[in-house]
Amino acid sequence: MLTLVWPWMLALAPLPWLYRRWRKALPGQSAALFAPAFAGIGDTEASGSSFKQQPWNWLLLSLLWLSLVLGASRPQWVGEAVALPTSGRDLLLAVDISGSMEEADMPVGERLANRLSVVKTVVGEFVQRRQGDRLGLILFGSNAYLQTPLTFDRKTVATLLNEALIGFAGEQTAIGDAISEERRV
Template sequence: MLEFTWPWVFLALPLPLFIYRLMARAPRQDAALYVPFFSVLSRLQSDNENLRSGRLLNLICCTLIWLLMILAASRPQWLGDPVQLPSTGRDLMLSVDISGSMEAQDMVVGNRQASRIDVVKAVVGDFVERREGDRLGLILFAAHAYIQAPLTFDRATVGTLLEEAEIGIIEESATAIGDAIGLGVLHLRNRPENSRVLVLLTDGVNNAGAVSPEQAGQLAQQENIKIYTIGIGADQVVQRTFFGARAINPSAELDEAVLTQIAESTGGRYFRARDVNDLVEIYEELDRLETIEQDEQTYRPTRVLFYWPLGAALLISFILALFSIPWLSMAGKARIEPDEADELADSEASRA
């Protein structure tokens, strides 16, 4: 269906006619100068008369340009058929740690080592694709927390933004878990109470930010937001050195106590992902979150059309300007100048 965003613009349609009727015409003056080379001017005058014969065409073109400009200014748009949005699901905010420690390659995919962030992108990306009917959002955090995608049904965009997340786009020297939770609370608190879920994944301890994880957890509890926390990182990695192999714990800084406390206080759970299989199982379990009924919503896809009449008006204006150039007069003048030179040469020859 065709619709005009600003239909009141059509009130300006008769404006050129009003200006033509109300404004006084410029006074016309007859020629008062007589010149001896009248024949030359008459030849130019004939060319100008040929140009003036197109006044009607010019008037039609100018009228058409004005109509197209008014049409473009009214912002026409085409409204498609109503599309039903999913009426069940949850408001699910994903909060992903992209601090420098997420580059640690303590995950095994197949027979090769993989970094934590690469595994998270793969597993969480699959999780996002499966969450049909949910509104999904994405928060990235390191030393600071930022909303990367607000709550939306557009799962493809959320997955793309997660895939494009790189360590280093936020200051990576620290981890602001409390700020990440607080930002999630800010974006979830206005949603239906029984649908608010925050899934936070990290591999470290809170050592930055303005809000502590405990304070943020209390805010989430007050807003009835359920938080699921995931601690990622292997418990043991064999490190080979010049003096031989030794086992180290790459997840020694993971604050499991705080993550467990936050999850349990809000009605959620804490999960421990020591390898890829653990992480896959965790998100499969999160997939089983019960759905709830939400208000039915529809939207109509919109396609703007103003650039078509605007482009047509510009094209006609260009053509009109091109044909308004007195090509014939310039060509006649070019013919006259050689004739005058010949006449001058003949007169000088006769005097000689």
């Protein structure tokens, strides 16, 4: 269901029309509404002709204004409530992305793969099976970084794990920093 958080913003929609209508002075009088910043709007020429000669310019500006007002009213799509599991485990995964993970010494089929690609495959499958658990991801090398806080969003955890690069957190292995980071979370 589509709802507007600030529906009262739609009351601003007729403002340009009101301005255009009231800014013109009656014969022998000054302008009813004087706004120096907008004084040239009605007289502006676009591509060699005025807005009065090309009504599509006024239509385009009107559509732009209505889009702005509609966006300012904050439309939101509210769907059915998603039930989050009330029980489950909180799991923080610490993954080494130091320089040593580049070593291609893990047999996969008939070839050798680097350690990080094997970890990504195994941990990726593990993450997809953990329904109902909150997962987090810490990447460490010379330093440890919280990549994803505890979340039910398994897809994001898997995506950020797959985007991890060797050496991104430094070339050395500081597993103690990763453990300290896990305790902090």
